[in-house]
Amino acid sequence: MEKVRPKKHLGQHFLTDLSIAQRIARSVTGHLEAKRVLEIGPGMGVLTQFLLENPQELFVVEIDTESIDYLKKNFPQLEGHILEGDFLKMDLSNWFQEPFAIAGNFPYNISSQIFFKVLEYRDQVTEVVCMLQKEVAQRIASPKGNKDYGILSVLLQAFYDIEYLFSVPPGVFNPPPKVQSGVIRLLRNQTKKLDCDESLFIKVVKGGFGNRRKTLRNSLKSFQLSESLKSHSLLDKRAEQLDVADFVFLTQQIQASRGNH
The missing domain is CATH 1.10.8.100 (rRNA adenine dimethylase, C-terminal domain)
Known part of the structure; x- marks a missing residue:
């Protein structure tokens, strides 16, 4: 089976290092008894293969038709679990009424928008384990008083406990991005709603x-x-x-x- 060609307009940088993929998959804890995981942008399934070893039921969402064909041929166990389309435009409540986790090597050009969508579904999204541009990862996990701390830090920390897990160099991707990457984990906290408008x-x-x-x-x-x-x-x-x-x-x-x- 031919490999999928990374597409610049989709911000695709495929992870090639299996040990890093396994480490990301093992960082999913099943927080608050989430029974399902949704992987965003599985590409050629480098992370997918390890997420399938976790106890949670795995769904993947992919916009790239070439990747979708590849996944269908190489991961028959995902049958009925591949959501085809744009995650940012999807009504997730059609698929997930119960608590679920999100994982993925996020396309760096839309990572902030993904997090705004996570906030929209924060009553169901109990956990996020993801890789993104290191600067953005640090900003989200940063405490107050730090120059990295910003809008996304405050909005996400209102509802999630956030931990910066580890850094990833550009050389383990095809094609290598021009930036360093970082992996973070968000775990839903006890705040149901804020005490203000x-x-x-x-x-x-x-x-x-x-x-x-x-x-x-x-x-x-x-x-x-x-x-x-x-x-x-x-x-x-x-x-x-x-x-x-x-x-x-x-x-x-x-x-x-x-x-x-």
């Missing part, structure tokens, strides 16, 4: 990081902060110095001041 929370986080060098007093000006909130010591800080709880508190205060107008 969640859509406002997202706006406040994005606003706060809109100009990282400014204090929050300046970067959140457009939120028409009340006089009492303007003098709060939190607003002397920059966005990267606040954790999830701080941003929830800020959102509550902005909500309350809007209600008083």
Whole structure:
């Protein structure tokens, strides 16, 4: 069987190192009793073969028709478990009513969008184990006060405990990417919902990081902060110095001041 040709427009970099693939597969813990795993972008199944050894039932989602044909021929055990199409446009509730995990070597050009989709399904996605560009992986796992810490760090850490597992060099891919890669694991935490208006929370986080060098007093000006909130010591800080709880508190205060107008 011919190999699948990596396609630049799909951001495909196929992992060729089996020991790394096995290590990624073994990092899936089955957190909160997830019985299924969805692999995003299996390509030629380098990671797939090891995920199939895990106790969870495996589904894969693939947009590339050449990869789909390859998987059907080489992995007959995936019959009925290959979702054909664009993960970002898929209604996952058609396939997964129960808790499930996500795994994969994510296409680096859409990794942030994948995480926004994970947040959308956070009540079902109990765990994510993935490889992505090292900088993005570090940013997501970064604690507050770190220069890597950003919008995705806050939004994901609100609902997941995140651990940076290990780094992966470019030479173990075909074709080698121009960047280093990193593997992270996200495990769903106990937070069912935030103690504030969640859509406002997202706006406040994005606003706060809109100009990282400014204090929050300046970067959140457009939120028409009340006089009492303007003098709060939190607003002397920059966005990267606040954790999830701080941003929830800020959102509550902005909500309350809007209600008083």
